[in-house]
Amino acid sequence: MTHFIDRRLNPKGKSLANRQRFLRRARAQIREAVQKSLKDAAVADIGKERKVRISTKGTKEPRFRLDPRAGGEHDFVLPGNKEFTPGDEIKKPRTADAGGTGKQAADYAEGEDDFEFTMTQDEILDIFFEDLELPNLVRTTLKETPSKVWKRAGITTAGSPTQINLIRTMRNAFGRRLALKRPSLSELEKLQAELEALEEQRSDSDETREKIAALKERIAKMEAKRKWIGFIDPVDVRFNAFTEQPVPTSQAVMFCLMDVSGSMGEREKDLAKRFYMLLHLFLKRRYEKVDVVFIRHTHDAQEVDEQEFFYSRQSGGTIVSTALEKMLEIQKERYATADWNIYAAQASDGYTQSGDARRCVEMLNGEIMPLCQYYAYIEILDEREMEVFASEDSGAELWRAYRTVAELWPNFATKRISKPADIFPVFHDLFKKTEASA
């Protein structure tokens, strides 16, 4: 007896649970690897599916193993002899020279190399944004129109056809048919077959005629019964019920302010964009209800959409305060503080028109900081500048000005970035989960 079984339609991904366990286990290595690979990624590729190469540290599976290199003697057989005769000597390959004590030899003996595998976007972002959150998020006042979600709420007898619950409906119908003894189609067909068989005999005896008549009557009854006991009756039909449930939400808006003036070179712009890309992904992934407002400025500020913010080129002079004005204007228009948590992230190279820095500080201290839950300022330097401004206290005009703001407001953070590798640690610092806010 052989069985052929087609398993192709069986669920795939049986190993998914094991994969998740493995990712959790190798978390530290993976995070390191993802960060490293992110450094070289193009702006648009951040957060895309990617290959990561991780070391086997932490996911080693040691077993007792013999180490013939460390001592002792043994014989072994190889195929493919060409010119050797007994007594010949073959130099051992170089890894063996270390005698099993060197690192290379030890790694080799363990037989486990680092290895590479592909992670999906979700997996990467999960690891990426683990332990991060928007600081100081508070429940905003309950608005007149709290947001609602539809939740399953059992079964009802009324509803729209799209929400029919087939399993329940068929179960009810089946029970009713059983209870009322509705003749099944196969029973009917059996009688009809019998009838046909009798009719084909073409015998004229009374007995046959009686039988035919009796059968016809039974069939008629059966058909009638089948007609008045429907296969599915309106009383059987059930629908999935949904009810609306209000959910308390905390609404938040993130203002992204970016300097795109001429003093920001391609490299600086690229760094800023990477930072915002990360921020944008983080918000999209973690907070369903976060509005993001993109503002870019030269000597003049504009609100732009995502596409333009990340990909368009524009240049000009620098007046940072225009961006702050724009932000305030938009906030007044659309995001009342009673209903919204307000966040802002500003990126700049730290240069602005002389005197403008003072105006920025006034605006921040006077108007913006009282509104904001959190304000992050990221200054983008080149590596030479980073060396010059090694101390936190020294810096360009804007940096020095903003330091005074930071002293006044605990929810004002300043950070510096000079190379792609800085972005992630800075991002992590800015949005680290704190115990107090949890």
Add this chain to the structure above:
Amino acid sequence: MSGPLFTEAEWDFATLERTYKAIEEIALNDLKLDVYPNQIEVISSEQMLDAYSSLGMPLLYSHWSFGKLFAREETLYRHGYSALAYEIVINSSPCISYLLEENTMTMQALVMAHAAFGHNHFFKNNYLFRQWTNAEGILDYLAFAKKYIAACEERHGRGEVEAILDSAHALMDQGVFRYRRPPKPSRERAAEKRRKRSEYEEEAYNELWRTLPAGVEPPAAPPIIDPEEDFDGDMKLPEENLLYFLEKHSPSLKAWQRETLRIVRNLAQYFYPQKQTKVMNEGCATFVHHTIMNLLYDRGLIGEGSIFEFLHSHTSVVFQPDFDDKRFSGINPYALGFAMMSDIKRVCTEPTSEDRDWFPQIAGSGDWVGALKDAWENYRDESFIEQYLSPKVMRDFRMFALFDKADEAAYRVSSIHNEQGFRRVRAALARQYDVGAADPNIQVTGADLKGNRKLQLEHRMHRGIPLHASTREAVLQHVERLWGHEVVLEEIADGA
């Protein structure tokens, strides 16, 4: 005689069925094979990868190491570094073989002959499998294991269970009985025990325990008294099965942890015969598919195209690169097994005078089917090579033996494939396949349960080869976790 069974590369279930019948006829009538009932399952490549990463078993408990295996295999496969195996076959009754859906019809025929008859016959008849594995019970046992581990995770937390499994996996190679057979519970007894265990699971489960603050332990499951095993605290030392010893005598394990060790130990024992018969198992399957495919062709059941496709794939399976070839990664068990078995057939039917000297019992007997079946039944790799490796095969493979001493800068060629060397090369190769010599010989020699609870292990070195130092320390940490107290491992030189 009817026409060929199939002409197209595409397969369908009707063709599979028809071809299976034809293969079965040859297997049972011409080769007189004796097989478990077959269950053949068609799966996709992704499912094949899934199967890979659970050690080829259709179901297995969850553990991160299987996820690691999957990630590695998947990458290798996607990048084309390694092709998927055409088939996986499970030593169970019914014997389950997987066919990959992308295979052509010729490949499906080859795989059916290879797995459903070759491996299947070997599993059912080889003495190691007959004595040590329970083909009827394995799938039930795996289902039990999966459920049990999942229940433990639910109750004791994933981290706890993972830690025990990590430690148990590290000792898997030392978790088998090599010489002494474990008492084999009868099927009913096993089922009864399973029932008791799961009943206990249900009884002991109490919703209340979930509401207790962390740190409060639910009551430990009492060990299920097993009348078939002498659990009287009397240790029989030395003990070679470390997992068994720890399961029975560790002073610090809870009942569920002992049961977990037992599951891993049973799994290790189940795979142990496969480890000892790689050459024979693959050789048997390869020889069977080769014979069957050729007979199908001779009888006009498959066409020229098919036989060429088969030969192409067969030759790549039995390809043996030379030692200095960059493709070389050890002796290919398919190649060696197939060569030796084809050679047994040759010795039976067309012996030379050399064969008559070396194999007087079978040379010229003509009954190659009988000779092969006898070999498949009663040998493992080591003894099979010692008994049957002929000078002709050694010459064909151009085998030579090397002597390696750790502190010397060069290997010394000790014997080659010539009249003086045949026996020595053969003995060296046989030794190479002796798992007893390849795995370190580690035994429990003492455990002070009344005093400081120190556990003593001994590694009896073979020809002075020590354990690999860093993995030794890592594994010892695992032993300590399971024992709960100090563990020392002493390495003892030969003859000491």
